Amino acid sequence: MSTRKLVLLRHGQSQWNLENRFTGWVDVDITEAGRLEAVAAGQLLKTEGLAFDVAYTSVLKRAIRTQNVVLEALDQLWIPVIKSWRLNERHYGALQGLDKAETTAKHGEEQVKIWRRSYDVPPPPMDAADPGHPKHDPRYAAYDVNALPATESLATTLDRVLPFWHDAIAPDLKAGKTVLVTAHGNSLRALYKYLTGVGEKEILEINIPTAIPLMFELDDQLKAVSHRYLGDPEAAKRAAEAVANQAKQK
Numbered sequence: 618m619s620t621r622k623l624v625l626l627r628h629g630q631s632q633w634n635l636e637n638r639f640t641g642w643v644d645v646d647i648t649e650a651g652r653l654e655a656v657a658a659g660q661l662l663k664t665e666g667l668a669f670d671v672a673y674t675s676v677l678k679r680a681i682r683t684q685n686v687v688l689e690a691l692d693q694l695w696i697p698v699i700k701s702w703r704l705n706e707r708h709y710g711a712l713q714g715l716d717k718a719e720t721t722a723k724h725g726e727e728q729v730k731i732w733r734r735s736y737d738v739p740p741p742p743m744d745a746a747d748p749g750h751p752k753h754d755p756r757y758a759a760y761d762v763n764a765l766p767a768t769e770s771l772a773t774t775l776d777r778v779l780p781f782w783h784d785a786i787a788p789d790l791k792a793g794k795t796v797l798v799t800a801h802g803n804s805l806r807a808l809y810k811y812l813t814g815v816g817e818k819e820i821l822e823i824n825i826p827t828a829i830p831l832m833f834e835l836d837d838q839l840k841a842v843s844h845r846y847l848g849d850p851e852a853a854k855r856a857a858e859a860v861a862n863q864a865k866q867k
């Protein structure tokens with residue numbers, strides 16, 4: 618059996634990660650700390666001897682920029698890069714822009730955990746007239762307005778990630794290519810759920826830290842045979858816990 622390598626990477630710290638605000642489809646950039654995290658991720662991938670044949674990312678600049686920094690560190694800026702809105706962060710509906718700790722103070726820890734981490738409960742939707750609705754954004758102009766979300770649960774995020782997985786990413790892996798996917802906390806949680814088969818209860822406790830490469834080895838049928846964070850496992854664990862605690866009241 619030959620194994621195929623897939624690396625999932627969440628973007629480096631963004632301005633709204635720093636400000637602790639729900640982000641979703643808002644196109645905020647990475648901070649200088651986020652850029653340095655991406656450089657470190659690239660160096661780690663290099664140390665592990667990884668080289669990619671193709672890279673995928675979303676249409677949001679925090680992921681695009683992180684991926685560019687990583688590919689630059691690997692001296693692989695030349696490889697094909699495919700961007701798709703299907704790898705975007707889960708749309709956070711009416712929560713986008715709100716402070717996470719303040720949202721907990723208002724709605725309670727349990728409700729906010731349901732919105733952040735449950736499998737099938739979406740946050741309240743964004744108003745269609747909101748200027749931040751994706752139908753007003755030229756990057757989505759080519760798509761059917763009805764297909765553009767005003768909120769998403771993890772389940773509906775997975776529903777729109779999967780066609781892209783099957784049409785684009787999976788064929789590359791089956792062809793033996795080593796693939797990098799640079800995306801977002803929740804679009805990657807959706808993919809993580811699909812690849813590992815974890816249940817709806819377990820996915821509640823999965824938090825993906827920024828810019829720590831998560832390497833999957835897949836069999837010929839693309840079933841995950843192993844997955845691990847590269848680098849120090851304790852550091853990855855601490856970083857995931859910090860993500861889980863972001864909504865705690867100050």
Ligand SMILES: O=C(O)[C@@H](CO)OP(=O)(O)O
Pocket residue numbers: 634638639640641642706709717733802803860863
């Ligand atoms: O705000 C968001 O879009 C995501 C990722 O940053 O946040 P959370 O970890 O709360 O799901």
